[in-house]
Amino acid sequence: xxxxxxxxxxxxxxxxxxxxxxxxxxxxxxxxxxxxxxxxxxxxxxxxxxxxxxxxxxxxxxxxxxxxxxxxxxxxxxxxxxxxxxxxxxxxxxxxxxxxxxxxxxxxxxxxxxxxxxxxxxxxxxxxxxxxxxxxxxxxxxxxxxxxxxxxxxxxxxxxxxxxxxxxxxxxxxxxxxxxxxxxxxxxxxxxxxxxxxxxxxxxxxxxxxxxxxxxxxxxxxxxxxxxxxxxxxxxxxxxxxxxxxxxxxxxxxxxxxxxxxxxxxxxxxxxxxxxxxxxxxxxxxxxxxxxxxxxxxxxxxxxxxxxxxxxxxxxxxxxxxxxxxxxxxxxxxxxxxxxxxxxxxxxxxxxxxxxxxxxxxxxxxxxxxxxxxxxxxxxxxxxxxxxxxxxxxxxxxxxxxxxxxxxxxxxxxxxxxxxxxxxxxxxxxxxxxxxxxxxxxxxxxxxxxxxxxxxxxxxxxxxxxx
Numbered sequence: 001x002x003x004x005x006x007x008x009x010x011x012x013x014x015x016x017x018x019x020x021x022x023x024x025x026x027x028x029x030x031x032x033x034x035x036x037x038x039x040x041x042x043x044x045x046x047x048x049x050x051x052x053x054x055x056x057x058x059x060x061x062x063x064x065x066x067x068x069x070x071x072x073x074x075x076x077x078x079x080x081x082x083x084x085x086x087x088x089x090x091x092x093x094x095x096x097x098x099x100x101x102x103x104x105x106x107x108x109x110x111x112x113x114x115x116x117x118x119x120x121x122x123x124x125x126x127x128x129x130x131x132x133x134x135x136x137x138x139x140x141x142x143x144x145x146x147x148x149x150x151x152x153x154x155x156x157x158x159x160x161x162x163x164x165x166x167x168x169x170x171x172x173x174x175x176x177x178x179x180x181x182x183x184x185x186x187x188x189x190x191x192x193x194x195x196x197x198x199x200x201x202x203x204x205x206x207x208x209x210x211x212x213x214x215x216x217x218x219x220x221x222x223x224x225x226x227x228x229x230x231x232x233x234x235x236x237x238x239x240x241x242x243x244x245x246x247x248x249x250x251x252x253x254x255x256x257x258x259x260x261x262x263x264x265x266x267x268x269x270x271x272x273x274x275x276x277x278x279x280x281x282x283x284x285x286x287x288x289x290x291x292x293x294x295x296x297x298x299x300x301x302x303x304x305x306x307x308x309x310x311x312x313x314x315x316x317x318x319x320x321x322x323x324x325x326x327x328x329x330x331x332x333x334x335x336x337x338x339x340x341x342x343x344x345x346x347x348x349x350x351x352x353x354x355x356x357x358x359x360x361x362x363x364x365x366x367x368x369x370x371x372x373x374x375x376x377x378x379x380x381x382x383x384x385x386x387x388x389x390x391x392x393x394x395x396x397x398x399x400x401x402x403x404x405x406x407x408x409x410x411x412x413x414x415x416x417x418x419x420x421x422x423x424x425x426x427x428x429x430x431x432x433x434x435x436x437x438x439x440x441x442x443x444x445x446x447x448x449x450x451x452x453x454x455x456x457x458x459x460x461x462x463x464x465x466x467x
Contacts, residue, residue: 001072002079002156004099007057008067011125012415016096018042019081019156025050025070026157044093055438067440072159077103081155086137087147094149100417105130109150123418224339226353226388229396246305249314250287250298253323257286257295267318268300294318313460322460329367330406331375331423333359337396339388344434346444347387353396355384355430359409359423368411370421375411377423384430385442391449397466398456402428407459428455 005022006014017025024041034053039046047060056065076099077083084102085094097105101123108117109132117130120140127140130148138145257273264273266286271277276284277297285298294316305314313324337355344352359377364370386392402408410426413419429452433442453463 001074001159002076003070003072003159004078004156005068005070006099008069013098013125014069014071014416015098016078016083018096019078019083021045022070022156028052029070069439073099077106078156079158081153082106083151085149085151087149101126106150108132124413124420125418226337226339226393226396228393229337229400246302249305249312249324250302253290253314254287254301255290257288264295266295266297266300268296268304271297273297289314289316289321289323291323292316292319292321320458326405326407326460328406328408328410328426328459329365330403330409330426331359331362331364331368331377331411333357333377333380333409335400335403335408344385344387344431344443345436346446347389347392349389350392351388352434353386353388353392355386355396355399357382357384357408364411364421373421375421375423376419378414378419380423382430382432384432385434386431387443387449394463394466395449395452395456398453398461398463399428401465402456402459402461405459405461407461428452428459 003022003026005017005025007017008014016022021038021041024038025036028036028050029052034051036050036052037046038048038050049058049060050056050068051058051065054065055068057068058065073079078099082102084097084105086097087094096102101119104119104122105117108114108130115131115133117132119126119128119130129138129140130136131138135148135150136145137148265271266273266277269277273286273295274284277299286295287298287301288295296317301314301317304317313322313326315322315326335355335357337353339351340354341351343350358381360380361377362375364373364375368375386396399408407426408428409423411421412424414422414424429441429448431442431445431448433439436442437445456462
């Protein structure tokens, strides 16, 4: 295993620093220094400073910052000291591919008969052809060709502690919490051995130089029920799906619209409501949503609804008000939560609610993008944290409702790896870092509870449900 320091690009992709820089940053972190000047190890990086308190890369002379992390990889290309890079057009500056891409290139390179590799087949955001004979990378969109190279002496710092990406970093030295997060209940699913980047935010947010250590899931001996929160339902593919026709939706949530002026436009087709719709039969009928009073061509909103999975709700395209009960396409899984006797930063006056989600790999149903195709579930179980106070319990109750309406997760493309047909978060943010906020997914964050309530409301899960 080897530790790699990485920075996050504007495309939300984690890219590695060199082995030399990673060794340097490990030394600085072990000394418990707050800042590391990258120019001290690589003159080409002189304008960059790593803030080891906030875990960001700062650019001299500007306000630009980028998240950084120290991530431990098991048995990949970097443990062998091999790396792949691509060059600028003038071939003066070399850049690292992300680790997963480097591994894929190396695997193909080792196949003696393979001359060309299409990166887009595995990584949809990389439309490039690799030629191993010429050592070039050619863009499939522009035809631009750049040089690539393979280096065999890019050594990263070795580590002995085995890490899994489904683990959670917690503060060391907290005996109460260590006791409360050992082995899970026997009835709960076993820990996933998946190695997806989707769960990267749940661990490796900081170094392992004594500040943090890995712990297990909450123990049945130390955890307590969350006061006032009911047990969640186990999600299966058939529950909560209530298919309704467009006529049923119109009769329940719309009325014929009042006369329009020439200035009134349909926000779906962007044409005047005084002219016929371009959809379906080209009808000039106009309807009005009852609560928000926004108006649309009946044919336009009918086409919009029929293109969805028709599960009994209608969302106004203009103001996003939801009519009916919004149900998502979250795949089968389990949700567990309990209170443990420890506090998250910023909420030292209360204990902590620990939420654990478990979703296994499976086959997509009719509500999913590719019915009958398999999907992956990387990085489960995923563990999240809330303060056990009145506001935290309110959020907890609403998360249970969102879970039962299949809104917490969805099936789509991973924003970190580009993998298709995999389980991803669904626009309801969770705090997955316990004792700090190095990744931006932890505490303290005084606005988090307010923000997540707004995100839940956008999914139709409102505070009125728990009042």
